[in-house]
Amino acid sequence: MTPDPIKAAFDPVTLAIPLFVITIIGEIILGRMRKAKAAYEARDTATSLLMGLGSNIAGLLTGGAIVAVVIWVWQHRIFDIPMTAWWAWVAIFFLEDLTYYWFHRLSHERRFWWASHVNHHSSQHYNLATALRQTWTGGVAGTWLLWLPLAFLGFPPAMIAIQKGISLVYQYWIHTEAIGKMPRWFEAVFNTPSHHRVHHARNPRYLDANYAGILIIWDRLFDTFIPETDEEPPRYGLVKNLGDFNILRVAFHEWIGIGRDLMTARSPREVLGYLFGPPGWSPDGSRETSKTLKAKWLARQEAKAEPAPPLAAE
Amino acid sequence: MDAVVLQLIGSAVAVATMVGIAAWARIPRPCPPLDEVRAREILAVEYPDHAIDAVWLAADGAGAIARSGDHALVLGRLGDSWVSRDLPWERALASEIRGGRVRIRVDCSGAPRLDLAVSGVNPWPPQRPQDLAA
Numbered sequence: 052m053t054p055d056p057i058k059a060a061f062d063p064v065t066l067a068i069p070l071f072v073i074t075i076i077g078e079i080i081l082g083r084m085r086k087a088k089a090a091y092e093a094r095d096t097a098t099s100l101l102m103g104l105g106s107n108i109a110g111l112l113t114g115g116a117i118v119a120v121v122i123w124v125w126q127h128r129i130f131d132i133p134m135t136a137w138w139a140w141v142a143i144f145f146l147e148d149l150t151y152y153w154f155h156r157l158s159h160e161r162r163f164w165w166a167s168h169v170n171h172h173s174s175q176h177y178n179l180a181t182a183l184r185q186t187w188t189g190g191v192a193g194t195w196l197l198w199l200p201l202a203f204l205g206f207p208p209a210m211i212a213i214q215k216g217i218s219l220v221y222q223y224w225i226h227t228e229a230i231g232k233m234p235r236w237f238e239a240v241f242n243t244p245s246h247h248r249v250h251h252a253r254n255p256r257y258l259d260a261n262y263a264g265i266l267i268i269w270d271r272l273f274d275t276f277i278p279e280t281d282e283e284p285p286r287y288g289l290v291k292n293l294g295d296f297n298i299l300r301v302a303f304h305e306w307i308g309i310g311r312d313l314m315t316a317r318s319p320r321e322v323l324g325y326l327f328g329p330p331g332w333s334p335d336g337s338r339e340t341s342k343t344l345k346a347k348w349l350a351r352q353e354a355k356a357e358p359a360p361p362l363a364a365e
Numbered sequence: 366m367d368a369v370v371l372q373l374i375g376s377a378v379a380v381a382t383m384v385g386i387a388a389w390a391r392i393p394r395p396c397p398p399l400d401e402v403r404a405r406e407i408l409a410v411e412y413p414d415h416a417i418d419a420v421w422l423a424a425d426g427a428g429a430i431a432r433s434g435d436h437a438l439v440l441g442r443l444g445d446s447w448v449s450r451d452l453p454w455e456r457a458l459a460s461e462i463r464g465g466r467v468r469i470r471v472d473c474s475g476a477p478r479l480d481l482a483v484s485g486v487n488p489w490p491p492q493r494p495q496d497l498a499a
Binding site (some may be wrong): 065068072075076080081082083089090091092093094095096097100101103104108175176180286287288291292293294295296297300304305307308311316347348351 | 369372373376377379380382383384386387388390391392393394413414420441443444445446447449450471474475476477478479490
């Protein structure tokens with residue numbers, strides 16, 4: 052029987068929901084028994100899980116239109132890629148993961164897409180519940196457009212959906228402090244809890260790093276890889292953390308910030324900067340971006356390393 | 366459609382269960398009330414380029430306001446973590462007090478207001494220089 056190229060035969064994320072529930076409860080219990088490193092704050096957990104639930108509902112609202120566009124692009128494809136060919140699955144594994152890397156990088160380095168993704172980083176905790184703190188505005192932000200070239204190449208929509216789901220499920224288990232480091236070969240090739248802790252860290256040295264989905268090789272290739280070091284444990288959350296657990300604030304605060312800034316913009320350059328500049332961009336450079344925070348951190352490190360200047364001869 | 370509604374209801378029940386278990390487990394990070402030393406440690410991480418002149422501690426230890434030149438650096442507790450913001454010192458001094466709390470308003474959609482407890486012993490704004498721990 053030929054698989055349906057439009058409608059996926061299964062949704063990896065839906066299938067994994069029982070796994071999510073069991074492992075979150077397991078992580079909490081292991082943390083309680085002090086058998087694993089895990090911290091849970093009940094209101095933070097509620098926020099993360101409600102963001103996950105809300106993300107599902109938001110997906111229902113925008114999903115139909117997105118699927119329609121993907122199907123339309125696939126109908127104008129340049130190749131016919133069969134879902135039954137093993138090489139097609141190998142190819143989409145790598146191509147989807149590469150697409151994810153650039154989606155993720157864009158989502159951190161440009162404010163318009165950061166506004167949609169920021170909620171995922173808004174917890175000061177790093178546990179399996181944090182993994183489910185998902186966006187409500189991804190459909191509106193349009194980052195799904197980045198996957199359209201796969202459909203245009205000829206990968207069936209069902210195949211793209213399945214591989215995206217596999218990637219999302221893979222990324223779930225790496226949101227934990229319970230696992231230290233994986234074997235060296237695994238850390239070299241795959242995204243791991245250690246690599247992703249760095250990604251969620253707000254320490255200046257760790258900002259804008261480790262964008263990988265499944266394979267960390269893309270970060271190594273595109274020079275965005277930073278290893279976790281024992282000397283500086285990650286501190287999680289945002290450079291400027293949120294002031295409460297209100298899920299509406301979590302979902303929309305950066306969009307509101309963009310709106311406020313646009314009201315004060317005095318030129319097309321400022322409009323573009325506020326929308327598509329790096330998060331923290333401002334016309335006069337008075338706000339901090341990842342780049343300026345890192346530069347200041349580096350300057351402090353260099354100042355520490357430099358020997359004190361000799362005292363003037365008396 | 367029925368399947369979607371059923372899935373959402375099931376998810377809501379699962380969310381409530383997990384939050385309940387997280388509350389039962391009581392495994393937040395330790396976050397004791399601030400003293401001056403701890404407040405300075407946190408501020409040193411949050412504002413590494415600011416020299417702290419003096420620190421005012423909230424009455425319940427769930428926050429602090431530090432003076433750094435013309436700036437006020439504010440810490441407020443959120444669950445088992447801390448949130449920081451900065452604003453001009455004069456604006457911090459002029460902040461409204463209502464219901465035993467000083468309401469620090471900040472021009473930021475992520476944390477527009479931080480409320481810190483005040484008391485007769487520990488008033489805001491500080492009445493005497495010694496109310497700010499230098």
